[in-house]
Amino acid sequence: MALQPDSKTDIDRAVTSPFLLRVYWRERELFNPWEFSVAPPADTTGIPDYSSLLPANLRQKSLQAYTWPDCTLGELTGLMSSVLPPGVLPNPAVGTRIQYKLVFPDTRATVAEGGRGKWIDKPLGSVVIGGSAAELEDGDMEGLKASLDGDSLKTLADARFVIGDYVVCTIYPPGQDGRVAPLPPPGGSRGPPRDFGGPPRGPPPRENGYGGGYGRGGGGYRGGYGSRGGGGFGMGPPPGEWRRGERPPGGDYGGGRGGYRGRGGRPY
Numbered sequence: 230m231a232l233q234p235d236s237k238t239d240i241d242r243a244v245t246s247p248f249l250l251r252v253y254w255r256e257r258e259l260f261n262p263w264e265f266s267v268a269p270p271a272d273t274t275g276i277p278d279y280s281s282l283l284p285a286n287l288r289q290k291s292l293q294a295y296t297w298p299d300c301t302l303g304e305l306t307g308l309m310s311s312v313l314p315p316g317v318l319p320n321p322a323v324g325t326r327i328q329y330k331l332v333f334p335d336t337r338a339t340v341a342e343g344g345r346g347k348w349i350d351k352p353l354g355s356v357v358i359g360g361s362a363a364e365l366e367d368g369d370m371e372g373l374k375a376s377l378d379g380d381s382l383k384t385l386a387d388a389r390f391v392i393g394d395y396v397v398c399t400i401y402p403p404g405q406d407g408r409v410a411p412l413p414p415p416g417g418s419r420g421p422p423r424d425f426g427g428p429p430r431g432p433p434p435r436e437n438g439y440g441g442g443y444g445r446g447g448g449g450y451r452g453g454y455g456s457r458g459g460g461g462f463g464m465g466p467p468p469g470e471w472r473r474g475e476r477p478p479g480g481d482y483g484g485g486r487g488g489y490r491g492r493g494g495r496p497y
Contacts, residue, residue: 236386240299247295250385251280253332253397254290254309256317259413260350260397262332268344280395298390302329303381305396306356317400322358324403326379326410329353333394353388353396354380357409 253260267282276282292312296304306327310318318325331351338347359376385396401410 236299236384238298238386240297242297245297247297248392250294250296250300251395252292252294252305252309253287253395254292254313254317254400256400256402259328259399260330260332262348262350265332265348265395266345296385298386299384301381302354302356302379302383303377305329305398306358306377306381309398310358319402324407324409325358326355326401326403326412327358327398328355328401328412329380329396329398331388331390331394332397333391350397351388352415353385354383355412356381 264287265283267279267284269279269282270276280288292309294308309327310322330353332348333351335347335349340346357378359378399413403409
């Protein structure tokens with residue numbers, strides 16, 4: 230049974246429950262996925278989810294929304310346009326480029342000294358606010374979405390999004406001459422800190438692995454660090470042929486303290 234519908238699945242939002250999506254934004258500067266790697270404390274009592282451990286500079290520029298796997302980048306752009314602080318988007322916003330990426334834990338990497346896991350990113354797409362945006366009235370989200378160029382129709386499901394992944398976006402205002410900012414040069418995840426050792430690795434294909442973790446279903450951290458019950462997630466992905474976002478073979482894999490059976494966690 231698939232835990233997430235694929236990009237070809239029609240979703241009835243009237244009867245399908247949404248999930249919580251966390252979006253992080255900044256201006257002109259790309260995110261380094263290593264910014265999301267935080268060593269969890271020994272005592273997790275009172276910590277609601279992994280994202281609450283992130284540095285303040287990330288948490289202060291973030292938003293939360295309930296949405297569905299068929300959410301498009303155009304919808305995200307409309308949402309951000311309505312909630313970003315004044316002055317972040319130029320007025321008018323014509324020519325503004327917003328670049329989106331997924332950030333998620335690399336489940337194949339080893340945990341470094343100090344308990345930090347490795348996080349990687351994957352391009353989602355880029356959206357440019359088009360010329361008709363200059364004539365929009367405040368709150369006209371449908372008109373805004375119609376004015377978008379680029380990858381505005383791309384969905385989270387197209388990128389094999391898994392609940393627990395983060396979406397990050399970088400906002401590029403147009404130049405002084407009104408030209409749209411070019412996309413930054415392509416590149417994978419930047420290299421690991423020195424205490425990881427070994428050469429930098431690009432993101433692996435998003436087939437095996439998982440996006441949740443943390444013991445109570447939030448945030449996503451390689452292996453998590455267990456709930457207050459003390460079970461922990463200190464194990465690798467299950468063996469066999471399976472795709473990321475699907476229930477792995479064996480049903481209640483890893484039962485007992487290490488797995489998800491009987492402790493309220495999620496399967497891979």
